[in-house]
Amino acid sequence: MTAPNDRGVVWLGSPAFPEAAREALKDGQLRANLRRATATIRDKRLSVSAELDDWEQLRDAAAAIKQHTARHLDRYLVQLEESVTAAGGTVHWAADAAEANRIVTELVRATGGSDDETREVVKVKSMATQEIGLNEHLAEHGITAYETDLAELIVQLGDDRPSHILVPAIHKNRTEIRDLFAAEMGRHGIAAPEGLTDEPRALAEAARRHLRHKFLSAKVAVSGANFACADTGTVLVVESEGNGRMCLTLPETLITVMGIEKVIPSFADLEVFLQLLPRSSTGERMNPYTSAWSGTTEGDGPSAFHLVLLDNGRTDTLADPVGRQALGCIRCSACLNVCPVFERTGGHAYGSVYPGPIGAVLTPQLVGVDSDTKGAAASLPFASTLCGACYDACPVKINIPEVLTHLRAKVVEAEGGRTVEALAMKAAGKVLDSPRLLTAAQKAAALGGKVLARDGRIGRLPGPLHGWTDSRDTPAPPTESFRSWWRKNREGGTS
Amino acid sequence: MRIALFLTCFNDTMFPGTGRAVVEVLERLGHTVDFPQEQTCCGQLHFNTGYRPDAVPLVARFARTFADYDAVVTPSASCAGMVKENHPLLAADYAPAGLQREVAELMPRVHEFTEFLTDVLGVTEVGARFPHTVAYHPTCHSLRGLRLGERPYQLLRAVKDLELVEVPAADSCCGFGGTFAVKNADTSAAMLADKADTVRAAGAEVLCAADNSCLLHIGGGLSRQGSPVRTMHLAEILAATEGVAR
Numbered sequence: 001m002t003a004p005n006d007r008g009v010v011w012l013g014s015p016a017f018p019e020a021a022r023e024a025l026k027d028g029q030l031r032a033n034l035r036r037a038t039a040t041i042r043d044k045r046l047s048v049s050a051e052l053d054d055w056e057q058l059r060d061a062a063a064a065i066k067q068h069t070a071r072h073l074d075r076y077l078v079q080l081e082e083s084v085t086a087a088g089g090t091v092h093w094a095a096d097a098a099e100a101n102r103i104v105t106e107l108v109r110a111t112g113g114s115d116d117e118t119r120e121v122v123k124v125k126s127m128a129t130q131e132i133g134l135n136e137h138l139a140e141h142g143i144t145a146y147e148t149d150l151a152e153l154i155v156q157l158g159d160d161r162p163s164h165i166l167v168p169a170i171h172k173n174r175t176e177i178r179d180l181f182a183a184e185m186g187r188h189g190i191a192a193p194e195g196l197t198d199e200p201r202a203l204a205e206a207a208r209r210h211l212r213h214k215f216l217s218a219k220v221a222v223s224g225a226n227f228a229c230a231d232t233g234t235v236l237v238v239e240s241e242g243n244g245r246m247c248l249t250l251p252e253t254l255i256t257v258m259g260i261e262k263v264i265p266s267f268a269d270l271e272v273f274l275q276l277l278p279r280s281s282t283g284e285r286m287n288p289y290t291s292a293w294s295g296t297t298e299g300d301g302p303s304a305f306h307l308v309l310l311d312n313g314r315t316d317t318l319a320d321p322v323g324r325q326a327l328g329c330i331r332c333s334a335c336l337n338v339c340p341v342f343e344r345t346g347g348h349a350y351g352s353v354y355p356g357p358i359g360a361v362l363t364p365q366l367v368g369v370d371s372d373t374k375g376a377a378a379s380l381p382f383a384s385t386l387c388g389a390c391y392d393a394c395p396v397k398i399n400i401p402e403v404l405t406h407l408r409a410k411v412v413e414a415e416g417g418r419t420v421e422a423l424a425m426k427a428a429g430k431v432l433d434s435p436r437l438l439t440a441a442q443k444a445a446a447l448g449g450k451v452l453a454r455d456g457r458i459g460r461l462p463g464p465l466h467g468w469t470d471s472r473d474t475p476a477p478p479t480e481s482f483r484s485w486w487r488k489n490r491e492g493g494t495s
Numbered sequence: 496m497r498i499a500l501f502l503t504c505f506n507d508t509m510f511p512g513t514g515r516a517v518v519e520v521l522e523r524l525g526h527t528v529d530f531p532q533e534q535t536c537c538g539q540l541h542f543n544t545g546y547r548p549d550a551v552p553l554v555a556r557f558a559r560t561f562a563d564y565d566a567v568v569t570p571s572a573s574c575a576g577m578v579k580e581n582h583p584l585l586a587a588d589y590a591p592a593g594l595q596r597e598v599a600e601l602m603p604r605v606h607e608f609t610e611f612l613t614d615v616l617g618v619t620e621v622g623a624r625f626p627h628t629v630a631y632h633p634t635c636h637s638l639r640g641l642r643l644g645e646r647p648y649q650l651l652r653a654v655k656d657l658e659l660v661e662v663p664a665a666d667s668c669c670g671f672g673g674t675f676a677v678k679n680a681d682t683s684a685a686m687l688a689d690k691a692d693t694v695r696a697a698g699a700e701v702l703c704a705a706d707n708s709c710l711l712h713i714g715g716g717l718s719r720q721g722s723p724v725r726t727m728h729l730a731e732i733l734a735a736t737e738g739v740a741r
């Protein structure tokens with residue numbers, strides 16, 4: 001198996017972005033859902049971030065902390081290991097998805113309860129475990145992982161894929177969710193009540209009843225982490241529903257899988273991030289549940305705590321001085337909610353657990369642009385107009401457009417100049433570096449335009465430009481370029 | 496002040512009227528403008544599509560062509576952004592120290608047209624009359640790249656008999672994005688359709704912007720839909736003197 005498959009970030013068989021987007025765009029309901037959902041959350045985010053007069057300073061501070069941590073990541077990770085160990089936890093290092101999956105599976109088995117108990121784990125919503133395909137791996141080994149986040153539960157029951165970092169079921173509406181609960185819950189535990197309506201309250205109640213006994217019976221919980229403080233060994237999960245809190249406190253064993261970039265130097269740094277994260281993600285001043293734990297505590301919560309530190313392409317990303325800023329991401333999803341491309345296509349088109357602008361810069365770096373998954377991953381840096389809305393929204397000031405153009409250059413370099421596009425670009429470069437050739441090209445364009453235009457406008461054309469001409473008229477190029485007008489009318493007159 | 500017009504290859508070829516408008520406005524304000532014929536392109540197409548080395552000769556050409564001017568003015572927010580942000584970056588990665596220095600020295604003298612009027616010349620009233628309903632589209636490079644902010648609005652509000660109307664959700668991208676419009680044609684078209692809807696809802700006769708590239712895209716969509724809304728570069732509105740005795 002090749003490394004990218006071990007890393008498992010890109011779903012196998014994903015088409016490149018333009019094709020995936022074309023399919024998604026046909027779904028009018030999806031677009032309407034997304035437009036409504038993203039617009040609401042955008043407005044909320046803007047109003048709560050405007051309340052803080054030091055918002056920009058907070059962003060600068062967050063960016064500085066993340067940059068500093070990335071530069072000294074080796075040191076902080078070792079410190080984190082020491083703190084967690086001293087507090088009664090156990091730290092494991094996983095180079096890739098395969099290793100992390102193996103570690104978690106062995107840990108679940110080693111909990112040594114009765115067969116039934118070791119065949120079930122409850123899960124807190126986590127990007128890292130999705131990235132490595134943990135649920136699928138556990139299933140192959142006879143262990144069922146139950147997602148307890150409401151939206152993740154919806155995705156899991158529907159055998160679906162998440163389409164948003166924070167709201168994984170953003171692509172589904174209430175009626176679809178009701179039908180899904182009614183049909184599927186019974187097959188996995190407590191069924192939905194008879195006559196379930198699509199009222200949010202009724203849906204939440206059905207989920208609560210379905211999940212409750214799983215919290216009480218599971219011996220093992222698996223979570224991700226939003227932050228881990230190197231100095232105290234404190235690990236944090238930030239969430240809205242309280243289901244995460246149940247998983248983090250009720251079972252006997254807690255296994256946390258965390259990307260190595262989630263470490264921050266000190267507990268005091270949380271002051272910055274816990275102001276930025278809820279405001280940027282859900283548009284709330286404070287999120288309802290922030291769970292923080294340092295190792296284990298006798299008689300309080302899990303008696304065993306395992307922290308799996310996941311690399312999975314992150315050290316490679318760290319080696320790129322421009323691309324590494326993507327590792328500063330705190331997964332708030334603000335960039336998704338402001339992205340005009342995401343708003344139209346939704347998350348599935350990005351073919352990765354990381355959709356939207358952050359996915360477009362993170363996925364290609366984690367899996368590599370010259371890998372087997374090239375078609376999908378290498379198309380992502382081009383899935384943007386470079387409009388910059390993501391950069392403005394990002395609470396840690398990741399310059400996503402800068403990373404996008406940087407990665408485009410890497411994709412082109414990996415192609416080795418062998419494409420038709422590369423030849424065309426070379427030719428264009430020659431013309432554009434010569435006023436004489438440019439003048440000739442302008443004359444040719446004017447002639448060509450005359451041939452193609454009707455009433456001064458060029459309509460639909462076949463061939464490589466049909467993507468442009470299918471939805472737009474183009475004015476015919478004028479018969480005289482500016483430079484030729486200037487030469488005739490002004491040359492010598494002014495300079 | 497020795498002012499050079501950097502028109503951009505795209506405007507030079509497709510929108511010569513915008514170049515004449517910039518010259519007209521600056522001359523009306525009492526300045527002399529030069530159009531050095533050695534100028535071509537800023538390299539944005541190559542840079543944004545991933546062909547960085549191919550953009551380097553264009554960086555060198557730009558620095559050489561405009562070295563002797565006090566101000567280089569361009570009616571394109573995205574090309575101004577390309578020059579100011581990415582020429583230094585390309586020079587640092589690919590060019591010898593000499594060119595890096597020339598690029599660095601030239602950068603502060605490169606100005607987007609509206610910014611040049613308001614910040615360098617300190618004028619908002621340029622003696623224009625344009626008795627029409629106009630909407631302004633803040634292109635992404637004007638808005639979030641160069642942060643032109645209020646400048647274009649100030650200039651438009653000073654135009655005689657011009658009625659300025661707002662486009663709903665004006666700050667959202669029109670979906671052009673250079674080669675994005677070709678590589679991701681379907682997504683681009685979906686964004687264009689939404690933008691065209693909001694432009695029509697604004698009820699303007701004319702949509703203007705500080706960049707013809709986005710206008711070519713939006714105008715092309717409007718035209719295909721049979722909408723009568725015209726697109727015009729902001730400079731052409733500032734150059735207009737409809738009904739003013741001269």
Ligand code: SF4
Nearest residue numbers: 329330332333335394
């Ligand atoms: S890149 Fe920035 S805005 Fe996007 S999810 Fe990460 S932290 Fe949030």
